[in-house]
Amino acid sequence: MHSAEETEEPGGYQPWSEVTPDAARRLLVAAVDAFAERGYHATTTRDIASRAGMSPAALYIHYRTKEELLHRISRIGHDKALEILSTAADGPGGAAERLAAAVRSFVRWHAAHHTTARVVQYELEALGPEHRAEIVALRRESDAAVRRILAEGVEAGDFDVPDVPGTTLAVLSLCIDVARWFNTAGRRSPEEVGELYADLVLRMVGARQK
Amino acid sequence: MHSAEETEEPGGYQPWSEVTPDAARRLLVAAVDAFAERGYHATTTRDIASRAGMSPAALYIHYRTKEELLHRISRIGHDKALEILSTAADGPGGAAERLAAAVRSFVRWHAAHHTTARVVQYELEALGPEHRAEIVALRRESDAAVRRILAEGVEAGDFDVPDVPGTTLAVLSLCIDVARWFNTAGRRSPEEVGELYADLVLRMVGARQK
DNA sequence: CCGGAGGGTGAGCAAGCGCTTAGGCGTGCT
DNA sequence: AGCACGCCTAAGCGCTTGCTCACCCTCCGG
Numbered sequence: 001m002h003s004a005e006e007t008e009e010p011g012g013y014q015p016w017s018e019v020t021p022d023a024a025r026r027l028l029v030a031a032v033d034a035f036a037e038r039g040y041h042a043t044t045t046r047d048i049a050s051r052a053g054m055s056p057a058a059l060y061i062h063y064r065t066k067e068e069l070l071h072r073i074s075r076i077g078h079d080k081a082l083e084i085l086s087t088a089a090d091g092p093g094g095a096a097e098r099l100a101a102a103v104r105s106f107v108r109w110h111a112a113h114h115t116t117a118r119v120v121q122y123e124l125e126a127l128g129p130e131h132r133a134e135i136v137a138l139r140r141e142s143d144a145a146v147r148r149i150l151a152e153g154v155e156a157g158d159f160d161v162p163d164v165p166g167t168t169l170a171v172l173s174l175c176i177d178v179a180r181w182f183n184t185a186g187r188r189s190p191e192e193v194g195e196l197y198a199d200l201v202l203r204m205v206g207a208r209q210k
Numbered sequence: 211m212h213s214a215e216e217t218e219e220p221g222g223y224q225p226w227s228e229v230t231p232d233a234a235r236r237l238l239v240a241a242v243d244a245f246a247e248r249g250y251h252a253t254t255t256r257d258i259a260s261r262a263g264m265s266p267a268a269l270y271i272h273y274r275t276k277e278e279l280l281h282r283i284s285r286i287g288h289d290k291a292l293e294i295l296s297t298a299a300d301g302p303g304g305a306a307e308r309l310a311a312a313v314r315s316f317v318r319w320h321a322a323h324h325t326t327a328r329v330v331q332y333e334l335e336a337l338g339p340e341h342r343a344e345i346v347a348l349r350r351e352s353d354a355a356v357r358r359i360l361a362e363g364v365e366a367g368d369f370d371v372p373d374v375p376g377t378t379l380a381v382l383s384l385c386i387d388v389a390r391w392f393n394t395a396g397r398r399s400p401e402e403v404g405e406l407y408a409d410l411v412l413r414m415v416g417a418r419q420k
Numbered sequence: 421c422c423g424g425a426g427g428g429t430g431a432g433c434a435a436g437c438g439c440t441t442a443g444g445c446g447t448g449c450t
Numbered sequence: 451a452g453c454a455c456g457c458c459t460a461a462g463c464g465c466t467t468g469c470t471c472a473c474c475c476t477c478c479g480g
Contacts, residue, residue: 056439255469424479425476435467436468445459
């Protein structure tokens with residue numbers, strides 16, 4: 001089984017561990033929940049603070065603005081997403097295995113942490129110009145990681161992909177959009193969705209059957 | 211060539227023609243632009259009115275609330291999307307041809323009208339409960355249309371799809387997400403993206419090569 | 421020539437927003 | 451003991467928000 005969720009996270013595993021002090025982390029987790037539920041603009045600082053069990057003013061001890069809170073969430077989430085993708089891209093095995101591993105773990109993350117992922121992937125436009133630019137650069141790296149696997153697979157003759165940049169876009173788009181629909185529909189586990197999507201993507205790139 | 215866009219629409223073709231009177235339509239078009247650019251919650255009624263060249267109060271002559279404006283947009287957009295899908299699903303030809311036609315036209319619409327599509331697909335949660343329920347029902351019909359094509363293709367032996375509901379979800383997700391990234395990236399035409407995606411989807415369902 | 425209806429405006433209200441300020445309370449170093 | 455420091459709160463400021471209200475055009479049938 002894969003555990004109930006009070007806010008989102010299963011049992012022992014603790015993300016956001018890089019955020020200190022404790023009160024700052026509680027505020028950040030509260031903000032993730034609120035942003036995911038209502039969207040950035042519809043969320044008030046009072047709502048975030050009260051979810052964290054604090055007064056509205058407490059937020060400004062740890063963060064300068066509401067936007068900085070979103071930026072911190074977005075930054076940490078994109079770092080994690082990029083780490084997942086490039087770990088798989090630089091892993092062992094042929095292009096097909098690496099692509100399947102990348103999609104599997106990327107999708108699994110988006111499904112298991114769909115609350116976080118929703119904020120990370122769909123609230124970009126609420127960031128200020130400089131913060132947005134920083135995040136967009138990270139996303140280009142994610143794109144490059146996937147494109148590299150596709151290009152290598154094509155060169156090795158493992159894949160049949162007429163349009164590498166376009167297919168890269170489609171693969172990432174497919175994975176990212178999991179955050180939008182997951183758990184609003186059926187009762188698939190993140191692992192099942194990851195498995196399904198890995199298979200679908202291998203078909204998209206025309207991977208040779210082993 | 212496919213024409214510059216002042217707000218969004220190419221030359222002669224006029225959507226929103228079902229919206230009358232004229233001032234109501236201008237307000238609605240202004241709202242689509244504003245919602246797509248900044249999101250529903252970040253858009254003010256003053257912004258919508260001034261884009262339509264009117265005073266803030268004019269909005270309330272034609273719509274009771276800001277939410278009603280979003281609902282009208284969402285309703286018209288979903289009607290159109292469903293019409294596109296079910297026309298293709300009920301069209302002539304085998305499952306593969308109908309699936310390709312559905313994806314091609316559905317994606318083309320999302321790309322060409324990505325401004326509208328963005329609002330229609332990504333601002334659902336800003337709707338009130340009853341309005342949201344109405345829209346969700348329409349989306350289930352879209353899902354059913356695609357699922358029907360897949361099921362028929364599998365039965366006829368044209369497709370190889372282990373998980374029909376899951377693959378249906380993935381296909382729709384892939385198409386819808388076009389509205390998010392289109393035109394923020396490269397200079398592909400809606401037709402090119404539609405063609406690419408139709409091919410990718412045929413691969414996803416393991417369609418027999420003709 | 422009039423009167424009323426539909427479409428529009430300027431001013432503004434009550435509420436809620438992001439954020440600040442002045443101050444309090446506990447804890448650990450000197 | 452004294453006190454600086456980190457963390458937190460109550461109160462509230464200035465502004466913007468969705469929306470309303472009293473009033474004014476312009477057109478058109480009788």
